[in-house]
Amino acid sequence: MSTDAPAPRRRRGRPSREDAGEGPGARERILAAARGEFAERGYDKASIRAIARRADVDPALVHHYFGPKEQVFEAALEVDFAPAMELPEVIFGGASTGGGGGAGSGVDEGAGERLTRYMLGVWESALTREPLLAVVRSAVNNEAAAAIFRRVVVRNVLRRVTPRLAGPDAELRAELAVAQLVGVAMLRYVVKVEPLASAGVEEIVARVAPVVQRHLAGA
Template sequence: MSRTQPQPTPRPEPAATPRRRGRPSRSESADGPAARDRILESAREEFAERGYEKTSVRGIAKAAGVDSALVHHYFGTKEQVFEAAVAAAAAPALGASEAIADGPVDGVGQRLTRFFFGVWENPATRTPLLAVVRSAMNNETAATVLRRLVVAQLLSRISDELELPDAELRAELAAAQLVGTAILRYVIKLEPLASADAEQIIARVAPVVQGHLTGR
């Protein structure tokens, strides 16, 4: 009569190492810059459609086809994702300082106004700018991020170029004139401003901007 041989006790499988927040797996980060660009584009679309309050990191990740951990890895918090989206959207507007410097001071209002509305009239740059402005109008966190970026990277450059008394206030008043007109035309779509020819708007707004920047 044969004796039954004892079966070896199976070794337990090693426990999986828990994922750390913000540390994506190798497969998730394989796309590198391409994945980062997708996240940024999805963030702009989500903020444009839902606004800051209703947009979530999870929703941005889902739209980009990545895990939420990858969003945290590249950008951090939702506020930081928004700031990155703002920076990308506002990048064309940062050339405004060059628009001021290139030419005589008595034409600075015309150059800046034409540059500004050139950015807004271009559909490729208008769409992300609308996302930023709409979010900032409805949420204080988004507004704070936008103010920080605008002051640090746009208004300070303009005031540095002016070299006039009260240069910072002059730059802010000029910006208020331009941004206010853009909100009425592109966001609120107030008629007849919304349908007016861009050249007509530039011709009327430029002298006012000039007065803010260099007037007595």
């Protein structure tokens, strides 16, 4: 029974890893805290200090794992934006493996519909919609957040999609396809204008998929 053993002496200099809150899962805890903080308060108002408090760690540990606020945001965004990582498979991974088809356009004739359905699916579920909305809010409110968002989109989506599209202006066309879907999301889920806000998914797919296909395949 060493109840009167001397307490460990740790108050010199930087906090020990244990005092700092490090331990199993500290990195994941910080990341979850960062996502919550950015979602609730937006990029502008979020702070490393508040993230550390939520994760119950020392602010220095947040910096140790992720760097400054911009990089914490980028790491959080990568998680919130995870559904977008699947876009290349959604676009190119049609029924027929091996890609191709569709008159040398690089996409088969079902790509526009798959992409439209996938994006609507992500926005229809509150679980995936809310983090996305938080990202949109931060990007609209803050130039630095917009730049990080842009970098993540380019790295994780555009760079993996556009080289596989055939025809001229493939990058521009991919972005215009996404623009149609982003606009639908803004009007349907953010502004909530009728009848778009209450239209059935099939109704929207019927009108939007051909347009998305047109952009992807080239006119």
